[in-house]
Amino acid sequence: MTQHPLGILACQIDIPTMTTAHQRDMHLATTAAKVRAALQETPADLVVLPELSSMDYSRAAFDNLDVLAEPIDGPSFQSWRQVAQDYNCHVAYSFARRDDTGTYISLAVVNPAGALVGHYDKLHLAQYGASMEKDYFTRGNHLFTFTVNGLTFAPIICYDIRIPELTRSLVLDHGADVILHSGAYYRDASFATWHDFTTTRALENQVFFLSLNRAGEHYGNSRLCYPWMDENRPPVRFAEHDEQLINLVIDPAEIAKARQTYSFLKDRLPSYSKL
Numbered sequence: 001m002t003q004h005p006l007g008i009l010a011c012q013i014d015i016p017t018m019t020t021a022h023q024r025d026m027h028l029a030t031t032a033a034k035v036r037a038a039l040q041e042t043p044a045d046l047v048v049l050p051e052l053s054s055m056d057y058s059r060a061a062f063d064n065l066d067v068l069a070e071p072i073d074g075p076s077f078q079s080w081r082q083v084a085q086d087y088n089c090h091v092a093y094s095f096a097r098r099d100d101t102g103t104y105i106s107l108a109v110v111n112p113a114g115a116l117v118g119h120y121d122k123l124h125l126a127q128y129g130a131s132m133e134k135d136y137f138t139r140g141n142h143l144f145t146f147t148v149n150g151l152t153f154a155p156i157i158c159y160d161i162r163i164p165e166l167t168r169s170l171v172l173d174h175g176a177d178v179i180l181h182s183g184a185y186y187r188d189a190s191f192a193t194w195h196d197f198t199t200t201r202a203l204e205n206q207v208f209f210l211s212l213n214r215a216g217e218h219y220g221n222s223r224l225c226y227p228w229m230d231e232n233r234p235p236v237r238f239a240e241h242d243e244q245l246i247n248l249v250i251d252p253a254e255i256a257k258a259r260q261t262y263s264f265l266k267d268r269l270p271s272y273s274k275l
Contacts, residue, residue, distance in 0.1 A: 004150075007247060008210065009038055009039060009046070011035060012050065012214065012243060012244045014214070015214050017058065019064045028076060028079045032082075036086070049093045050183060050213055053214070054095040057184040070096065071097070072106075097119070118146060120140065120155045121140025122157040123166065126158060128190070130186035145174050156181050157182055161198070164201070172265070178210065181209060203228065210224050
């Protein structure tokens with residue numbers, strides 16, 4: 001099947017402080033209205049939101065997960081499935097998911113029919129700097145990929161980027177063309193190294209790598225990395241702090257060209273463990 005360029009609406013959104021379900025639901029309605037306005041102006045095949053896009057990332061919010069966490073078909077799903085149906089697109093959104101096994105930092109995807117395609121639960125929980133996830137969340141136990149217009153997308157979440165085996169497996173074993181990296185990157189001591197990881201993961205795997213942060217005084221600086229980048233092909237850079245919804249184009253021809261020109265993946269040895 002011939003693959004054609006695909007449009008993504010990447011949403012570096014502001015997320016207010018919250019401790020109640022009413023505040024969460026008001027935020028969902030506000031964000032959905034912004035996304036609708038952007039899609040009305042420029043349609044997209046896929047909308048992507050940052051880590052825990054439905055709620056605040058803070059200890060105060062996490063102390064109220066009893067009311068802020070949701071089932072898989074909860075308020076976040078109901079909000080974004082309607083957007084997906086109304087604008088004939090996929091939506092990838094993140095929320096605190098709770099079931100009888102635990103509470104997870106999850107990313108779910110709904111399709112244009114309003115159906116749940118699947119979900120990913122964060123595999124690696126961050127417990128350093130401004131992060132305190134192991135105090136509140138359960139780590140996931142599965143991978144997840146989905147396709148849009150013939151392209152394979154694989155979500156990972158924030159700290160997952162620092163474990164290279166995960167992205168490598170998604171590309172080599174699961175055929176990912178685009179890594180969707182939703183984060184909540186606070187400007188702590190680890191912030192300065194984040195972009196180095198995005199560049200490395202994109203180039204070493206020769207894929208598109210969308211690393212999407214939330215907006216705000218202590219956040220921002222999302223970016224899209226290409227399968228090949230140099231002084232003539234830099235990454236797409238988002239605002240340093242401000243909220244910004246950007247339309248991006250994913251052209252699969254760029255993946256094929258990068259892999260034909262630079263044979264990183266093809267030149268790998270079958271194994272290095274016994275050398």
